[in-house]
Amino acid sequence: MEPLVALCKRRGIVFPGSEIYGGLAGTWDWGPVGALLKKNYKDLWWKDAVQLRDDIVGIDSAIMMNPKAWEASGHTTGFVDPLIECKICHQRFRPDKPKEVKSHEATHRGKAVEWTEPQKFNLLVKAYLGIIEGKQTEIFLRGEITNGVHVNFKNVLDTTRVKIPFGIAQIGKAFRNEITPGNFVFRSREFEQLEVQFYIKPDESEGRKWFEYWKKDRMNWFLSLGMKRENLRFRDHEDDEKAHYAKAATDIEYNSPWGWQEMMGIHNRGDWDLSRHQQFSDKNLTYRDPETNEAYVPWDIETSSGLERPLLFILLDAYHKDEKREWLQLDPKLAPYKAAVFPLVPNKPDLVAKAGEIYHNLRKSMMVSWDDRGNIGKRYAAQDEVGTPFCITVDYTTLEDQTVTVRERDSMEQKRVPVSELEAYILKVL
């Protein structure tokens, strides 16, 4: 983790939040390279979840919601007991239940367990709306993005042609008063989530079918991004860990340097969310089956993951180091820059002009980096560290035969490629 964190800072992937003021715990700023990585991940996810599917539509709901929505979902009443948190695994316990605390310590087999101070805490981050002092309304920044989807269930039904089974996808920020943020961006107080709420008939066998479908589908998603199979696993929730309404729950976990950790959750939530919102809003949130005319509150199979957490795990899988160099073996689809263009030397106008022409042409169809500093070796090293799959060098031969040297990141092999074929050559790999 340490060399990766250093690389992320050095190359503009992730900076500590508000760094010049001494930081703000649990917040991170993604730099010029990191912002591209995030965007690529979100674009790929949206393409997979929405663009290529007939049964999912996407929405973008507000971060600030009527506080009643949080009452309905149980967030305002949950998490108000004084709790202490195990600093090893982040499980929280009531300090007034010493038996449970002791038996938890025993699960860490001889390790000295440190606990946070007891705190009465609610995960929701409060905010205040209104300009008149004393007359402001207390609201919450959303603790998860799910509620914004459920409250729009009827709007989506009324404005699209979806029929059950169908899903609503969303990407957006969530905020949590985590008492122990840490492990770099793994546990932050502000983060993004990517979710699909998939509504199905309220039926046990439908529930099992779609739950299994989404487990497989999401595992394949992470594998399609080049994650290592051996670092991923499913972990079904124990009965005493599951929310009281959950019919089935499993996590996709990653084998991190500090043990197996949740990367995403897949839950069969039954009709809990829609029923609660129906009850609290007094609005009809049932679905009428167009064939049978039967009205029912659908069940929801939720797939929910963060953005920064999977990206951290992807970066850990991608990080490579040998005696000569450090590099990110990122899937080219995710790589912040798809290529970098260099003139062999910066002080030969012909070379710079030709390289500039190639750079300006290529960047119409992909994100391309430019570098004319230092020597070629240093430029390769800088691009390797941000995972750029191809480096293109314009040299004296280019001026004669219109070919360039293309150097591939992982094999470090170099090939001469005609300038006219460059774009197709790179797009083929992407």
Ligand code: ATP
């Ligand atoms: P944890 O047990 O690690 O606190 P959770 O079970 O509370 O996670 P969910 O509410 O299921 O998490 O959120 C879904 C996903 O959102 C998680 O799998 C994770 O990828 C991401 N996520 C949740 N909390 C955080 C956080 N504090 N920082 C970054 N990502 C988070």
